[in-house]
Amino acid sequence: MSFNQTxxxxxxxxxxxxxxxLTEDGERESVxxxxxxxxxxxxxxxxxxxxxxxxxxxxxxxxxxxxxLQVKSSKRIEIIGNYPEGVSSLDEMLEAALSESxxxxxxEALIVVTHQPLINIAANRHNVGxxxxxxxxxxTWFNPQFSSYDQGRLQEDLAAANxxx
Numbered sequence: 001m002s003f004n005q006t007x008x009x010x011x012x013x014x015x016x017x018x019x020x021x022l023t024e025d026g027e028r029e030s031v032x033x034x035x036x037x038x039x040x041x042x043x044x045x046x047x048x049x050x051x052x053x054x055x056x057x058x059x060x061x062x063x064x065x066x067x068x069l070q071v072k073s074s075k076r077i078e079i080i081g082n083y084p085e086g087v088s089s090l091d092e093m094l095e096a097a098l099s100e101s102x103x104x105x106x107x108e109a110l111i112v113v114t115h116q117p118l119i120n121i122a123a124n125r126h127n128v129g130x131x132x133x134x135x136x137x138x139x140t141w142f143n144p145q146f147s148s149y150d151q152g153r154l155q156e157d158l159a160a161a162n163x164x165x
Contacts, residue, residue, distance in 0.1 A: 002106035003047070006094070006136040007040075008122055009033050009063065009113045013130045014055035022058045029131025030062040036133055037067060037111065044068050045108030049097060051078035051115060059131070060113040069111075072101040075161045079154070081115035086154030090122065090141035100163060112136075121145065 012026030048069040050060035060071040074097040098105050119128045158164045
């Protein structure tokens with residue numbers, strides 16, 4: 001991966017249940033995230049990669065519309081976003097997600113719309129808020145929750161989604 005920066009965005013607040021649509025607060029949180037990215041100077045040279053979860057895709061759509069970016073989705077981002085305990089290398093997972101979604105692997109910025117568990121580990125903190133943005137420094141991934149058992153379970157989930165053989 002050769003992006004100038006990698007920004008991880010937690011999706012906006014959502015209704016629990018089958019639809020998982022953003023709430024009005026979730027839409028406002030997504031607009032705030034979009035506006036913050038604009039203030040940071042992120043533009044058309046960025047790549048926008050989202051989890052396939054509806055709440056993440058809606059957040060990404062709001063961001064993409066404001067930045068004139070096409071949303072690329074990844075089931076891998078959804079899986080590792082919710083269950084990051086088996087991730088030994090976030091950089092490798094992001095590269096695989098970019099490849100699977102046939103997305104460029106370089107540019108101004110990579111924006112990843114994902115879920116709290118992954119961002120909490122990446123940011124080394126708890127309770128990253130809805131719509132919050134975290135700057136991820138490549139090669140700095142340290143997963144204190146990593147275990148070979150969880151890595152095996154992650155591999156099973158990825159295989160079930162036909163993302164690995």
